[in-house]
Amino acid sequence: MTIRVLIADDQELVRTGLSMILSAQPDIEVVGQAVNGVEAVALARSLRPDVCLFDIRMPGLDGIEATRAIAGPGAEDPMAVVIITTFDLDEYVFAALRAGAKGFLLKDAGSALLAQATRAAASGDALIAPNVTVRLLEAFAGAEPAASLSQPIEPLTEREEQVLAKVAGGLSNSEIAAELYITLSTVKTHVASLMTKLGARNRVEIAIWAHERRRTR
Incomplete structure (x- = not known):
């Protein structure tokens, strides 16, 4: 098509x-x-x-x-x-x-x-674009960590944690599917679940949440 x-x-x-x-x-x-x-x-x-x-x-x-x-x-x-x-x-x-x-x-x-x-x-x-995600995270690196990081509505599954790390690295759904050996539809399902659990509106907000969590640990 x-x-x-x-x-x-x-x-x-x-x-x-x-x-x-x-x-x-x-x-x-x-x-x-x-x-x-x-x-x-x-x-x-x-x-x-x-x-x-x-x-x-x-x-x-x-x-x-x-x-x-x-x-x-x-x-x-x-x-x-x-x-x-x-x-x-x-x-x-x-x-x-x-x-x-x-x-x-x-x-x-x-x-x-x-x-x-x-x-x-x-x-x-x-x-x-991966370089956009990286530059955004670099911009946040110099700021103070969020006072209270919002917690997921429900705990993340092991697979969701894996997808979270890949999204935070700027990978596309197709790249995530290839690296984790899962189907594209499965990746989309996990990304949608992450957005719901984290209250994120897009992939950049997912990446920022992951970055903030690393900084506050």
Whole structure:
């Protein structure tokens, strides 16, 4: 099945580069390009792509607000959005994921990871670039440990602990499945269980919880 993609970035060179990379994939088709957030939302609603690749800093409407409009809690029939940016500020990651983004990549992530994130989003999975997760954890490393780390609603199972460690390391679901010799659906089940037990809204929050627990032990 061909994955239909919409690209939104205010820089023509970036749009062209992303389009060339993705169009070279046999299972991905770029169906539209937008130069700002307003156009991105309009095209997303008219074209109904499988995945939207949004830059964060765009005129008119930024990538976070554009994501919230088509993928947020109040969106009707939400679409899959992957944020791709130069990663100027760590808080962009949280804002994007809370707005409903399925993934977060740096513009220098490389063609393989870009295609992988696109496929993951299309299948309902989420991929956060490993270097994004690592940089976030490094940012938290200099801060004081949380005064009271929230405890899981229920104790984590041994397998959930293993998956937790892999998520904290920035691995995708497919990579976790390969390393733990379990199926992709099993990984997704464990990640969903972790989010429920930890009260986390996304993979980055799972990773931060794991990091904080290590620091407070």
